[in-house]
Amino acid sequence: MSEDEQAILWLVSAVMENPLIVAGLLVAICAAILLLIGGYILLFHVLPAMAARAVARKLEDVTAPKDASGRRVERTLGAKFMGQRDIAPLASRGMARAAEDSLGTKVMRTTWGMRLSTVALGGAAVAALLFMDMGLDPQVMLFVQPAAIGAGLLGIAHVFSFEMRYDRDVIVSQSLIQFRREIAWHDLVDIRDEGQGVFRLRAADGKKMRVQKYLTGMNDFLTRAHGVIDGRGARA
Secondary structure (H helix, E strand, O other): OOHHHHHHHHHHHHHHHOHHHHHHHHHHHHHHHHHHHHHHHHHHHHHHHHHHHHHHHHHHHHHOOEOOOOOEOOEOHHHHHHOOOOOOOOOOOOOOOOOEEEOOEEEEEEOHHHHHHHHHHHHHHHHHHHHOOOOOOHHHHHHHHHHHHHHHHHHHHHHHHOEEEEOOOEEEEEEOOEEEEEEEHHHEEEEEEEEOOEEEEEEOOOOEEEEEOOEOOHHHHHHHHHHHHHHHHHHO
């Protein structure tokens, strides 16, 4: 009998004589393997994801519009369900600037950061269509490229021309590609964050108005809007 065969027989004999010890060793080995796998997942997947979410929440909180008390606009159920968060370190630049005052009417326009980010993103998207090989038929691209450029220009025109005005009676929003909409202050019952840089205002009769989030003077507007909504709730 060779040495290898003798070693195998000895091992089998040891296992048969000490089954509990062998079972304990196997359990310990399996536990060690599972611990290593769990540690790898925790170190390289879970912890980085948690850190990324924490950073995202912090950036969102820093860049989100707030009223004078630091209160943010609550997200809609849809935005919460989809996990939509607006992290806009550039688009939010300029919100601290006061809205223009014209004969008792506050005029709010998109921030310089919002305009710059819109041009940058639109330009990058158009450049990708023009200079990257999309794998589409050249005849199809003859229609896709102009359509994409047109859509990009419309988006830029909307952002640059959008304005929201309010006085003591009414809130009005409009742009070059958006019809004029208005809600009276005494009818305002809710304001929510839909994500994608948009706030939704709702009137008592169900009328809705969607406005850009990153506007000059937004903090002052939110202070008044929250005051009106809270006061209406207190009276009810």
